Amino acid sequence: xxxxxxxxxDLADERVDHRFKGxxxxxxGLTVGELSAQRRNLFTGGYTTPVLALSAESVEHNLRLLETxxxxxxxxxAPHGKTSMAPQLFDRQLEHxxxxxxxxxxxxxxxxxxxxxxxxxxxxxxVDAAAxxxxxxxxxxxxxxxxxxxxxxxxxxxxxxxxxxxxGAVRPVxxxxxxxxxxxxxxxxxxxxxCAAVADAVGGVATLRLVGVAGYEGTMPGADAERxxxxxxxxxxxxxxxxxxxxxxxxxxxxxxxxxxxEWFDAVAEVFEAIPELSLPVLKLLRSGAYVxxxxxxxxxxxxxxxxxxxGALRPAFRLWSQVVSRPSAEQAFTNAGKRDxxxxxxxxxxxVVRDARTGEIxxxxxxxxxxxxxxHAWLATGPGADLEVGDWVGMGLSHPCTSFDKxxxxxxxxxxxxxxxxxxxxx
Amino acid sequence: xxxxxxxxxDLADERVDHRFKGxxxxxxGLTVGELSAQRRNLFTGGYTTPVLALSAESVEHNLRLLETxxxxxxxxxAPHGKTSMAPQLFDRQLEHxxxxxxxxxxxxxxxxxxxxxxxxxxxxxxVDAAAxxxxxxxxxxxxxxxxxxxxxxxxxxxxxxxxxxxxGAVRPVxxxxxxxxxxxxxxxxxxxxxCAAVADAVGGVATLRLVGVAGYEGTMPGADAERxxxxxxxxxxxxxxxxxxxxxxxxxxxxxxxxxxxEWFDAVAEVFEAIPELSLPVLKLLRSGAYVxxxxxxxxxxxxxxxxxxxGALRPAFRLWSQVVSRPSAEQAFTNAGKRDxxxxxxxxxxxVVRDARTGEIxxxxxxxxxxxxxxHAWLATGPGADLEVGDWVGMGLSHPCTSFDKxxxxxxxxxxxxxxxxxxxxx
Numbered sequence: 001x002x003x004x005x006x007x008x009x010d011l012a013d014e015r016v017d018h019r020f021k022g023x024x025x026x027x028x029g030l031t032v033g034e035l036s037a038q039r040r041n042l043f044t045g046g047y048t049t050p051v052l053a054l055s056a057e058s059v060e061h062n063l064r065l066l067e068t069x070x071x072x073x074x075x076x077x078a079p080h081g082k083t084s085m086a087p088q089l090f091d092r093q094l095e096h097x098x099x100x101x102x103x104x105x106x107x108x109x110x111x112x113x114x115x116x117x118x119x120x121x122x123x124x125x126x127v128d129a130a131a132x133x134x135x136x137x138x139x140x141x142x143x144x145x146x147x148x149x150x151x152x153x154x155x156x157x158x159x160x161x162x163x164x165x166x167x168g169a170v171r172p173v174x175x176x177x178x179x180x181x182x183x184x185x186x187x188x189x190x191x192x193x194x195c196a197a198v199a200d201a202v203g204g205v206a207t208l209r210l211v212g213v214a215g216y217e218g219t220m221p222g223a224d225a226e227r228x229x230x231x232x233x234x235x236x237x238x239x240x241x242x243x244x245x246x247x248x249x250x251x252x253x254x255x256x257x258x259x260x261x262x263e264w265f266d267a268v269a270e271v272f273e274a275i276p277e278l279s280l281p282v283l284k285l286l287r288s289g290a291y292v293x294x295x296x297x298x299x300x301x302x303x304x305x306x307x308x309x310x311x312g313a314l315r316p317a318f319r320l321w322s323q324v325v326s327r328p329s330a331e332q333a334f335t336n337a338g339k340r341d342x343x344x345x346x347x348x349x350x351x352x353v354v355r356d357a358r359t360g361e362i363x364x365x366x367x368x369x370x371x372x373x374x375x376x377h378a379w380l381a382t383g384p385g386a387d388l389e390v391g392d393w394v395g396m397g398l399s400h401p402c403t404s405f406d407k408x409x410x411x412x413x414x415x416x417x418x419x420x421x422x423x424x425x426x427x428x
Numbered sequence: 429x430x431x432x433x434x435x436x437x438d439l440a441d442e443r444v445d446h447r448f449k450g451x452x453x454x455x456x457g458l459t460v461g462e463l464s465a466q467r468r469n470l471f472t473g474g475y476t477t478p479v480l481a482l483s484a485e486s487v488e489h490n491l492r493l494l495e496t497x498x499x500x501x502x503x504x505x506a507p508h509g510k511t512s513m514a515p516q517l518f519d520r521q522l523e524h525x526x527x528x529x530x531x532x533x534x535x536x537x538x539x540x541x542x543x544x545x546x547x548x549x550x551x552x553x554x555v556d557a558a559a560x561x562x563x564x565x566x567x568x569x570x571x572x573x574x575x576x577x578x579x580x581x582x583x584x585x586x587x588x589x590x591x592x593x594x595x596g597a598v599r600p601v602x603x604x605x606x607x608x609x610x611x612x613x614x615x616x617x618x619x620x621x622x623c624a625a626v627a628d629a630v631g632g633v634a635t636l637r638l639v640g641v642a643g644y645e646g647t648m649p650g651a652d653a654e655r656x657x658x659x660x661x662x663x664x665x666x667x668x669x670x671x672x673x674x675x676x677x678x679x680x681x682x683x684x685x686x687x688x689x690x691e692w693f694d695a696v697a698e699v700f701e702a703i704p705e706l707s708l709p710v711l712k713l714l715r716s717g718a719y720v721x722x723x724x725x726x727x728x729x730x731x732x733x734x735x736x737x738x739x740g741a742l743r744p745a746f747r748l749w750s751q752v753v754s755r756p757s758a759e760q761a762f763t764n765a766g767k768r769d770x771x772x773x774x775x776x777x778x779x780x781v782v783r784d785a786r787t788g789e790i791x792x793x794x795x796x797x798x799x800x801x802x803x804x805h806a807w808l809a810t811g812p813g814a815d816l817e818v819g820d821w822v823g824m825g826l827s828h829p830c831t832s833f834d835k836x837x838x839x840x841x842x843x844x845x846x847x848x849x850x851x852x853x854x855x856x
Binding site: 107125134340345376 | 449538541583764768818
């Protein structure tokens with residue numbers, strides 16, 4: 001493992017203190033870098049429960065897997081940074097060939113810029129005047145900063161133009177028209193005719209440049225392989241039509257076509273490989289984010305690698321450790337991790353292993369099921385064979401990386417033998 | 429309003445930067461105290477969406493209401509701090525007569541101690557050796573630090589004793605036996621006989637002192653007024669029996685009896701008022717936490733004040749402002765706040781008002797319903813009469829204070845006219 005902390009010295013210099021749950025109380029006052037250098041053991045090094053651990057090996061594996069996947073399929077990659085909001089992981093993603101990092105809201109772009117990210121794809125329309133003022137200043141201060149965002153309405157174009165003019169923006173903001181995925185999908189223009197109207201609006205203002213088309217297939221109601229491909233073909237067709245109509249700004253030197261969350265990147269790869277030749281080189285931009293930690297729920301079920309096992313397999317990298325604080329009956333046990341600590345929006349955590357408080361041995365969590373979460377407790381249902389006692393640690397798998405990362409501000413990066421080799425800072 | 433920031437100078441000195449979403453980008457580098465002193469307007473002062481606002485007047489009202497409620501009913505009050513994890517609000521709660529602050533996990537107690545809280549009730553069994561080592565050091569360093577926690581098992585007592593002896597603890601740790609609320613409730617000893625066994629175990633070690641009994645009625649399956657009262661009577665009976673049997677340590681000078689979340693404090697007040705005379709004064713400790721912000725969902729429905737309107741009414745203090753970023757059809761709109769920004773574990777947010785981007789006027793959100801949340805988007809269903817456009821801000825009420833506070837690290841405290849008078853720092 002490279003020493004991640006050394007690459008982002010400001011994060012390594014952060015003081016370990018009460019702000020960061022799970023970290024050893026006796027590390028108070030050390031810097032993160034100093035604590036990481038001690039290579040403590042997660043179980044015996046003073047970490048307190050609950051504590052979320054991220055597997056160093058699994059993260060490394062996942063980083064490599066998507067890097068080679070994107071390379072093999074001729075895709076540029078702007079992993080969605082909202083998943084982890086962790087600059088140390090962004091650095092690793094960029095080292096593994098990423099073109100840039102995707103954001104959902106301007107606050108995230110601010111975090112990225114504070115950590116030196118040079119290329120940002122904001123997968124949203126941006127009509128917040130204060131955020132646009134910030135963006136204009138950022139673009140004008142750094143000619144190497146590449147920024148793209150969606151437009152999906154004529155009104156949005158008006159608001160952007162108004163705010164950018166008021167801010168005295170010098171560089172235009174590059175935008176892509178968002179094509180909505182499905183008639184009742186999330187954001188995005190519903191029809192090609194409306195897309196043309198939005199493109200016309202962009203063409204009519206000096207503060208914006210139209211550089212491509214994009215969208216997100218992940219929230220399409222009733223999505224299946226056929227409908228996703230159909231929509232991707234519409235997106236590619238829109239790019240071709242816009243190109244023919246001379247709608248893209250030739251000064252940009254490329255045309256951006258972007259899609260792809262963590263459920264359908266196989267379809268994105270397939271359809272984007274067949275993009276016809278356009279008047280400029282095409283930046284085929286994939287934006288999957290959940291792969292970096294993967295999970296033991298939503299994405300275990302839905303990853304495209306289930307359909308294309310010959311291309312590899314992601315590894316779940318999270319394990320949430322909490323401690324049994326109550327064992328009131330043979331059927332019940334409670335640990336000290338709850339909604340504040342575990343993703344709970346898609347599935348409950350999965351009890352996987354037990355670390356015996358008496359022996360330190362780790363065994364399968366046989367007969368143990370998470371049946372509910374309170375704010376600060378997990379409710380465990382225990383079957384007749386369950387071997388579980390007050391004081392034992394229960395290691396859980398989680399479902400949904402985005403709502404796992406966001407419950408922790410400093411996450412131990414742990415090797416298979418329990419050695420903590422780094423601590424990953426998040427910014428939510 | 430008193431200037432909260434001045435009372436906690438370390439928090440007022442915190443720098444405003446990219447770590448804190450929603451805050452004005454052009455305030456970067458100011459301290460929190462300096463930004464608060466500018467008394468900016470939430471809508472026109474550069475705050476970016478989404479942004480969670482806490483009503484200064486409603487918080488003040490709620491603080492006073494529970495203060496007078498507790499006084500009137502002869503209750504000591506240790507509001508559950510896990511709700512807000514905001515030392516500035518703890519200070520206000522203590523100014524409003526609170527005895528101390530309740531915590532759920534030792535990490536929270538660390539945050540409290542870092543901000544000078546002198547009395548902490550940890551409403552959980554504490555068997556984490558590293559956390560107990562920290563606690564022992566904290567107790568031994570400060571003779572004025574009062575700490576209480578649950579015990580609910582003989583094994584728990586063994587683990588506590590073991591860890592405290594290993595830590596060389598000098599002062600004993602004060603514990604209360606937790607009586608479980610209901611046979612299938614959450615933590616807590618299920619029967620009086622088992623409670624006695626746990627008390628015996630405490631009596632057998634020098635590192636612990638038994639000072640009372642406690643529990644939590646809020647997660648009792650099938651809780652209703654009758655069952656809650658029945659359990660509260662059992663709790664009081666247990667205190668009386670333990671007292672008769674001489675189980676409480678007389679050196680402590682009082683007996684602690686504690687219960688009460690945010691749904692049943694009327695029952696707690698009623699039953700605790702009738703606690704018979706014991707051999708020592710009784711500290712009747714209520715622990716409700718959600719009242720400080722109240723809400724527009726779970727606690728709007730379940731607050732005891734619905735049953736006792738003559739004693740007052742809490743006011744919802746949160747409003748989450750987000751901006752319409754897409755209006756793809758007459759039936760749909762999307763704002764830029766999602767699961768990362770809004771509580772979503774009990775109910776979806778409630779669209780309440782719209783701030784018109786063209787006029788700045790605020791009107792009722794007629795015909796607008798939140799139908800779902802993605803990670804970073806709210807899905808709005810809009811009826812025929814809905815007047816909503818890209819750029820408008822939508823103000824939403826939230827359900828569940830605990831999962832609202834924990835999504836924000838610095839929350840503008842806003843007066844009715846939109847003036848931001850302070851910023852509340854949270855530590856999750």
